[in-house]
Amino acid sequence: MTLSGVARVAFVGSRRIFASHLPSMQSYTPAFSRQMSVGMKSVTDRLRDSGLLRTQGLIGGKWIDAYDGKTLEVHNPATGEVIANVSCMGGKETKDAISSAFDAFNSWSKLTAAERSKGLRKWYDLLMAHKEELGQLITLEQGKPLKEAVGEVDYGAKFIEFYAEEAKRVYGDIIPATLPDRRIFVLKQPVGVAGAITPWNFPLAMITRKVGPALACGCTVVLKPSEFTPLSALAAAELALQAGIPPGVVNVVMGNAPDIGDALLTSPQVRKITFTGSTAVGKKLMAGAAGTVKKVSLELGGNAPCIVFDDADLNVAVNGALAAKFRNSGQTCVCANRVLVQEGIYEKFADAFSKAVKNLKVGDGFGEGVVQGPLINKAALEKVETFVEDAVSKGAKVLLGGRRHSLGMTFYEPTVLSNVKSEMLVSREEVFGPVAPLLCFKTEEEAIHMANDTNAGLAAYIFTNNLQRTWRVSEALEYGLVGVNEGLISTEVAPFGGVKQSGLGREGSKYGMDEFLEIKYVCLGDMNRK
Numbered sequence: 220m221t222l223s224g225v226a227r228v229a230f231v232g233s234r235r236i237f238a239s240h241l242p243s244m245q246s247y248t249p250a251f252s253r254q255m256s257v258g259m260k261s262v263t264d265r266l267r268d269s270g271l272l273r274t275q276g277l278i279g280g281k282w283i284d285a286y287d288g289k290t291l292e293v294h295n296p297a298t299g300e301v302i303a304n305v306s307c308m309g310g311k312e313t314k315d316a317i318s319s320a321f322d323a324f325n326s327w328s329k330l331t332a333a334e335r336s337k338g339l340r341k342w343y344d345l346l347m348a349h350k351e352e353l354g355q356l357i358t359l360e361q362g363k364p365l366k367e368a369v370g371e372v373d374y375g376a377k378f379i380e381f382y383a384e385e386a387k388r389v390y391g392d393i394i395p396a397t398l399p400d401r402r403i404f405v406l407k408q409p410v411g412v413a414g415a416i417t418p419w420n421f422p423l424a425m426i427t428r429k430v431g432p433a434l435a436c437g438c439t440v441v442l443k444p445s446e447f448t449p450l451s452a453l454a455a456a457e458l459a460l461q462a463g464i465p466p467g468v469v470n471v472v473m474g475n476a477p478d479i480g481d482a483l484l485t486s487p488q489v490r491k492i493t494f495t496g497s498t499a500v501g502k503k504l505m506a507g508a509a510g511t512v513k514k515v516s517l518e519l520g521g522n523a524p525c526i527v528f529d530d531a532d533l534n535v536a537v538n539g540a541l542a543a544k545f546r547n548s549g550q551t552c553v554c555a556n557r558v559l560v561q562e563g564i565y566e567k568f569a570d571a572f573s574k575a576v577k578n579l580k581v582g583d584g585f586g587e588g589v590v591q592g593p594l595i596n597k598a599a600l601e602k603v604e605t606f607v608e609d610a611v612s613k614g615a616k617v618l619l620g621g622r623r624h625s626l627g628m629t630f631y632e633p634t635v636l637s638n639v640k641s642e643m644l645v646s647r648e649e650v651f652g653p654v655a656p657l658l659c660f661k662t663e664e665e666a667i668h669m670a671n672d673t674n675a676g677l678a679a680y681i682f683t684n685n686l687q688r689t690w691r692v693s694e695a696l697e698y699g700l701v702g703v704n705e706g707l708i709s710t711e712v713a714p715f716g717g718v719k720q721s722g723l724g725r726e727g728s729k730y731g732m733d734e735f736l737e738i739k740y741v742c743l744g745d746m747n748r749k
């Protein structure tokens with residue numbers, strides 16, 4: 220079937236899905252067109268067949284339109300075209316979703332851990348069974364290369380698998396009593412309904428990292444995915460239903476973010492807010508949650524330093540920095556934001572790194588060999604542009620890239636800047652794009668000072684072959700995660716989270732469970748007392 224033969228409009232349930240995201244053929248090579256026709260056929264047909272292309276909100280196990288019938292367009296960032304129109308919901312729908320979650324909490328929290336575990340395991344199996352389609356959906360609405368998108372499904376699904384196992388390990392304590400006729404017990408209980416708000420850069424994994432532990436602990440969830448990428452969230456929710464997770468345990472609303480946020484924050488029935496996104500929005504949510512004193516966890520923005528010492532292995536450092544910087548086109552909270560290079564290795568590193576960056580193929584995420592997709596939207600593109608202009612106007616030198624990509628849309632050339640200084644915007648704020656600013660330092664103390672000179676404290680990377688230095692610097696860095704000779708460190712088994720203004724709490728690992736549990740102390744008096 221040729222690309223032109225693919226139906227322009229497909230129907231999913233009662234909703235219309237527009238297939239007009241298909242790219243204009245003039246801009247691509249024949250090989251690329253063939254690839255797209257296969258990819259596009261899969262996206263529309265396979266998703267429709269599996270029921271994964273959902274466009275309504277999910278409340279109490281039912282797929283529901285916005286009460287006023289409003290919809291919201293979802294775009295393919297690689298082409299700008301509309302992929303789907305999803306329900307644009309607000310406070311009213313959110314209140315109903317909260318009621319459903321509150322009702323469902325009664326029964327879900329009372330299931331045995333083994334029963335909840337079974338549901339989560341089934342959900343994991345279904346996510347994995349649909350990993351190709353889910354990956355295509357992520358590429359379609361978020362833009363990341365297909366291979367990376369399928370990798371996100373693997374990564375995201377692992378949180379569900381891990382927490383299916385962890386559900387069975389919510390242990391309490393027995394504390395030696397202070398009086399002979401008493402016994403002291405500690406119980407861990409689910410906090411209640413959790414409001415989960417997630418960003419667009421990992422449309423699936425940021426959801427599973429929250430919903431997995433929440434459900435494992437016995438909590439129920441009202442999820443609000445990003446308006447830019449709701450389709451992956453809806454598909455994951457559809458699979459949760461197919462896995463037999465009861466109605467009301469997972470609810471999804473999307474649309475008017477402040478209205479949805481207000482409904483979640485002001486409801487006394489919501490006992491937990493778990494948020495991943497920008498620091499600015501996180502601060503607002505934290506303030507809003509104070510009114511009803513909710514438990515809050517926040518995964519916010521970063522400003523990751525990537526420190527390359529003179530004694531580093533050059534290849535390891537180049538590959539590590541490349542992975543840490545250019546994953547998801549630089550749109551990752553743990554992406555290296557500043558590359559600090561010691562003066563003795565600076566020139567060699569700048570040269571080898573620029574050569575490696577030059578080889579990164581930019582294009583539509585469905586294109587063969589593409590490793591750099593578009594930025595999420597025009598605002599993101601303009602932000603990157605402004606940051607590069609600011610750096611250049613203050614003396615930075617463009618070693619590579621430094622401008623919009625000839626593909627147009629929101630594509631930006633993978634960029635390397637040298638002679639970058641700490642006061643430039645690229646060093647002070649999260650660039651969230653494919654720009655690597657190189658800063659030079661002389662001593663270890665200077666590197667630590669430069670690295671810590673920020674309000675953010677999420678991820679940091681160091682490249683060195685000196686064991687003592689590894690420990691000294693790892694301990695001195697004011698960050699929640701440190702990669703040593705490694706640029707990709709995220710995994711479901713390790714705690715992920717920031718210090719300072721990068722957030723509160725941890726996701727992933729056994730520690731991720733604590734965010735959804737309350738501790739209850741029970742004092743048992745003398746049962747034989749007359």
Ligand SMILES: NC(=O)c1ccc[n+]([C@@H]2O[C@H](COP(=O)([O-])OP(=O)(O)OC[C@H]3O[C@@H](n4cnc5c(N)ncnc54)[C@H](O)[C@@H]3O)[C@@H](O)[C@H]2O)c1
Pocket residue numbers: 416417418419420421425443444445446476477478479480481495496497498500501503517518519520521551552553649677717721722
């Ligand atoms: N620390 C982490 O684990 C982590 C992971 C991924 C992304 N991030 C950060 O996320 C940011 C990029 O994501 P983004 O642009 O989607 O962030 P964002 O803060 O703009 O949006 C995140 C979510 O919050 C919602 N939102 C916005 N205003 C709201 C309000 N008033 N009330 C309720 N919800 C509201 C959005 O609709 C979206 O769903 C970057 O700063 C990145 O570093 C952090």
Ligand SMILES: O=CCCC(=O)O
Pocket residue numbers: 420421424550551552553709
């Ligand atoms: O963007 C932040 C999340 C990325 C990750 O989990 O590694």
